[in-house]
Amino acid sequence: MRTRTLGTTGLEVGSIGLGCMGMSWAYGSPAEGDGIAVIHRALDLGATFLDTSDVYGPFTNEELVGRALAGRRDEAVVATKCGLVVEDRETVSYGRNGTPEHIRAACDASLRRLGVEQIDLWYLHRVDEDVPVEESIGAMAEQVAAGKVRALGMSEVDVETLERARAVHEIAAVQSELSLWTRGALDDVVPYCAASGIAFVPFSPLGRGFLTGRIAAGSSFGESDFRGRNPRFTPEAIDANQAITVAVRGVADRLGAAPGQVALAWVLAQGEHVVPIPGTKRLAYLEENLAAAELELSAGDLAELDTLPAAVGERY
Numbered sequence: 001m002r003t004r005t006l007g008t009t010g011l012e013v014g015s016i017g018l019g020c021m022g023m024s025w026a027y028g029s030p031a032e033g034d035g036i037a038v039i040h041r042a043l044d045l046g047a048t049f050l051d052t053s054d055v056y057g058p059f060t061n062e063e064l065v066g067r068a069l070a071g072r073r074d075e076a077v078v079a080t081k082c083g084l085v086v087e088d089r090e091t092v093s094y095g096r097n098g099t100p101e102h103i104r105a106a107c108d109a110s111l112r113r114l115g116v117e118q119i120d121l122w123y124l125h126r127v128d129e130d131v132p133v134e135e136s137i138g139a140m141a142e143q144v145a146a147g148k149v150r151a152l153g154m155s156e157v158d159v160e161t162l163e164r165a166r167a168v169h170e171i172a173a174v175q176s177e178l179s180l181w182t183r184g185a186l187d188d189v190v191p192y193c194a195a196s197g198i199a200f201v202p203f204s205p206l207g208r209g210f211l212t213g214r215i216a217a218g219s220s221f222g223e224s225d226f227r228g229r230n231p232r233f234t235p236e237a238i239d240a241n242q243a244i245t246v247a248v249r250g251v252a253d254r255l256g257a258a259p260g261q262v263a264l265a266w267v268l269a270q271g272e273h274v275v276p277i278p279g280t281k282r283l284a285y286l287e288e289n290l291a292a293a294e295l296e297l298s299a300g301d302l303a304e305l306d307t308l309p310a311a312v313g314e315r316y
Helices: 032-044 060-067 100-114 133-145 159-166 189-196 235-255 259-268 283-292 299-305
Strands: 003-004 010-013 049-051 078-081 084-088 093-098 118-123 149-155 173-177 197-204
Touching: 003 259, 010 149, 032 060, 032 173, 032 283, 049 235, 060 078, 078 100, 100 133, 118 133, 118 173, 133 159, 149 159, 159 189, 173 189, 235 259, 235 299, 259 283, 259 299
Parallel strands: 049 078, 078 118, 118 149, 149 173, 173 197
Antiparallel strands: 003 010, 084 093
8 A cells, every 4th residue: 555654753654544443432333353353454455554542442442452463563553542531431422631640641551451562643632621732732742752652643623722732742643534524624724734744634534434325315323323313414414415425426436436435535635644544344344445545536536526515414
């Protein structure tokens, strides 16, 4: 697979990474055995950038990734996160804790669960509005100085807050949602990252599965799948948003590709600093996703996709 570099870290990763959250959390029943097989196959195919967080499970996803890394640590660039805590497992709702005390403890706990000596990329998962971001990033920077972390990142952060954080320590990557149905980051954060030598890491680049075209009108979700409570996955929103997948499928059919591959190729086309992390528990979907790295969209294709209607329903 072609590679891209994470900011100024010098860390080279496959141009498409792997989001591991859904193997343990939020998208139906956990699939540990399948998850380990998917991680191993991803590494085989050059998708070396693995994304997890202490809050996924909570904790169990880091443990799963740690088991998958046994004997293969040198093949992977591992990203995890701190700063969120689970408030309600049933509704997959989170609280925020960006205190230095929590962050210091979270680092050691993540290292232990992952079974690694150093975290390659460590994100502040969300800024805690009750704690100055300078304090949270300062505590994370301590872990870099101690050799426990290689590089720092932030997730779902605006430019102003990002600049405050960068005054404390270099930020190598920003992770936020970006896809054909969530494009707000293109207005400011994505170009800011490009100009500042920061990697931009889109989560949910397939619109939580919607952009693959596999979620038809009338679809429903199990109790353990948070999409059943998400505004974009109400029956009315799913029906209205079919217009997006119809248009994506039109481009895909013309190119002999799958709709999800077109969606990922569009994300990759937003800049060489962009490294999407689609998640899956299935080997077939993994291989389909990673093949998108070789799909070239023409200027006409991109222009057509850029005119897609906005999604119906809020992100959360």
